[in-house]
Amino acid sequence: MSTPESRRFAQPSAAEQAAVDAAIETRHSMRAFLPRAVPRETLEELLRVASRAPSGTNTQPWQVHVLTGAAKQRLSDRILAAYLDPEQNAAHKEEYAYYPQQWVSPYIDRRRKVGWDLYGLLDIAKTDKARMQQQHGRNYQFFDAPVGLIFTIDRLMQQGSWLDYGMFLQSVMVAARARGLHTCPQAAFTQFHRLIAEELRLAPEQMVVCGMALGYADPGAVENSLLTERAPVAEFARFIET
Structure with a gap:
């Protein structure tokens, strides 16, 4: 029987390569989910797989808080109330700057495009601040996903561990796709880190990294048809041979 140990040095088959590529390429940020529960054993398994993400000297700096049911609803209600007031x-x-203080091209162009593409799908006009606020507020409901994840890190960890954390987050999302699930990573939660710390009884040394919605995407929701563009390889990669 094949085991992770026996597969470590094996050449992946065409089917295995296609499966990995498909899990990565079909990962999109979904903003509407079906009210279909995700079994705990599925959540535990995908987190176990994701924990194989690399980290410097195997520090494994991630801590995951898995919220479902009433616990998720309490956190959502509390944050949403603060957001709307x-x-x-x-x-x-926010405790840390996720975005740059000064925006320049091409980053500001990409940011604006994805925002207006989403609002366009939802028929939200550029002047409709109320609906924009309402749509952003859906972040704090985890877009109605059955599972909400809050990720934290020990405050003493440095920039390298945050790089490791990004690899872990991607592994969570790819492992979710392999199981027919979708996700939406959410930096929006960082603004309300104090409420999160209180509600989840976080230790003082724990810092909120981000949140994530996880569940079965609603295929009929127009916002889930958004497909963000990616720059071609030639635009971001240099091949140096001599």
Whole structure:
């Protein structure tokens, strides 16, 4: 019988290569999910697989808080209430800068395009601030996914561990796709890290990295038809041979 150990040095078959490629290429950020539960054993298995992500000297800096049912609803309700209240919203700030302080091309162009492409699908006009706020607020409901993940890291870990964390997050999303699930990684949760820490009783040394919605995507939701563009390889890669 084939085992992970016996497969370590084996040449992948064409079918195995295609399966890996498909899991990566079909990973898209979904913003509408079906009310279909994900078995706990499935969640445990995909997290086990994702834990094979590399990390410097095997530090494994990730901590995952898996929320379902009433626990997920309580967190969502609390954050959404703070988000919709202007005074409370203004009192909550991110602990770390996810985006640059100064935007330049091509990054600002890509950011604007994905935003307007999404709003266009949802028929939200550029002047409709109320609907924009409502749509952004869906982040805090995990887009109605049955599973909400909150990721934390020990505050003493440095930039290298955050690089490791990104590889772990990608592994979670790819492992989810291999099981017919979809995800949406969400930096929006970082603004409300204090509420998250209180609700989840996080230790003081734990810092919120991001959230993630996980479940079975709603194929009939128009927002899930959004397919973001990627730059061609020639635009971001240099091949140096001599």
